[in-house]
């Protein structure tokens with residue numbers, strides 16, 4: 016989809032060093048709207064460092080990050096999120112005691128005036144946005160006012176993603192989204208990624224699991240000890256080759 | 265929450281109706297306790313003395329007046345506990361406020377007529393609480409001192425300062441308006457009860473209908489998520505501890521009005537009762553849950569136990585046993601409910 020336009024995210028020649036470790040060594044990658052890009056690599060290959068450089072957690076030592084044609088320099092994760100780069104973390108994301116709507120709007124709650132003068136939380140608006148957003152993700156939730164702590168892992172991830180897309184995230188970064196989920200829930204999350212793709216969202220998907228990667232990704236970037244070991248279109252490669260790229264030789 | 269909590273393949277997809285019901289009972293447990301106590305004391309009064317307990321408006325008013333001070337402390341603690349914190353300093357912040365209000369009314373009385381002098385004292389008693397509240401908030405938010413420790417330190421400081429300001433004794437007040445605030449009624453309702461009811465409605469609004477309340481719940485459930493949502497958690501914590509101190513201030517002012525005297529130890533026996541009221545009312549000491557009306561019910565449970573045991577003429581020490589039992593049962597109900605309703 017939409018490959019005739021430029022990439023939504025273009026990461027050019029990034030370097031990042033931690034003391035003696037060159038965590039990222041001249042790494043480039045890009046992402047188009049409606050595309051799922053997988054980041055693969057062994058432990059310590061630099062995947063997390065790369066997404067942290069993209070999402071404003073770290074500043075790259077050298078290199079350039081271009082978002083929708085504009086060079087960007089994020090001073091903080093908040094700045095990156097404000098520009099539409101949203102990272103879905105496993106556990107940090109949700110307040111378990113609040114509803115889906117309250118989580119979507121956390122920190123930006125809509126208010127309405129009761130009796131024309133008393134500002135109160137607009138719960139109806141929150142519930143409506145929650146319903147709409149979850150339907151957009153093909154997750155149908157019966158009890159919108161229930162606290163998200165009562166939902167399953169996959170549903171909670173859908174809520175976190177729902178919050179991101181409700182606030183117009185342009186790049187969604189998912190670090191190991193299927194880890195810690197049961198098999199049916201993993202399928203649900205993968206189909207969620209498919210749904211996001213068909214809606215024109217750009218997704219960066221980090222995974223150890225080649226099965227997951229081949230199920231949803233359009234392209235794969237393989238990192239090895241901080242360097243880009245290879246970039247492949249998913250239809251042009253196979254798990255064997257990816258493993259070879261990951262371990263070298 | 266921990267990664268393992270997300271497992272449970274294929275199950276837990278929908279919150280089921282039976283569990284929702286269990287959660288509802290746990291939520292309303294304080295009202296159930298209250299109902300049980302009402303039935304118990306009424307039966308006892310009827311059988312043993314052939315009189316009504318709850319049919320008597322005198323008894324009801326006494327219970328309400330009994331409940332006021334611990335409830336005011338508990339209202340502030342409700343917010344703090346929901347946010348995942350605790351405020352141990354409120355008892356002596358209440359005493360500090362009572363002493364300052366008493367002095368304030370007296371000193372202002374040298375220059376002003378009684379009514380404005382009373383107002384000066386009330387404002388002074390309330391404003392002084394913002395100092396320990398702000399310091400608690402700064403210790404906890406900026407210096408990352410655990411709330412238990414920070415407010416324990418403030419407990420000592422407020423206690424010492426209150427006794428120093430009081431000169432080691434109680435501070436009598438002579439101001440008929442102030443005495444009237446503490447002891448008179450309007451349409452049969454004591455002013456102190458009326459003030460408390462209005463205040464608790466305001467607190468319910470704050471907790472359930474405003475961003476501040478919403479963020480308080482979020483903070484208690486997941487501080488990281490709250491920070492990530494762009495909420496200024498440091499400022500939120502400072503406000504929470506200032507609110508808690510302010511509630512103690514209202515308690516202190518009303519105490520001084522009721523006894524026409526300020527005493528540093530005014531709130532000393534109330535700290536544990538107020539925390540008990542919050543817990544019985546359905547809040548979790550781990551943070552994230554609780555309501556204002558739950559706390560009201562919790563406070564009434566304690567007040568009914570205390571007043572009721574005096575009324576049926578058993579040794580007053582039984583109240584400690586009874587309140588202790590209710591706390592334990594309440595926490596057990598809460599934990600059982602959690603085990604079933606959380607993934």
Ligand SMILES: Nc1ncnc2c1ncn2[C@@H]1O[C@H](COP(=O)(O)OP(=O)(O)O)[C@@H](O)[C@H]1O
Nearest residue numbers: 033036038056057058059060061062063064065
């Ligand atoms: N904050 C840090 N300080 C020092 N070294 C780090 C830091 N973050 C990552 N590294 C190092 O950088 C390398 C890449 O790590 P990381 O990006 O976490 O890899 P991956 O996510 O692919 O497992 C590793 O050698 C790791 O030890």
Ligand SMILES: [Mg+2]
Nearest residue numbers: 059062063064
């Ligand atoms: Mg990693």
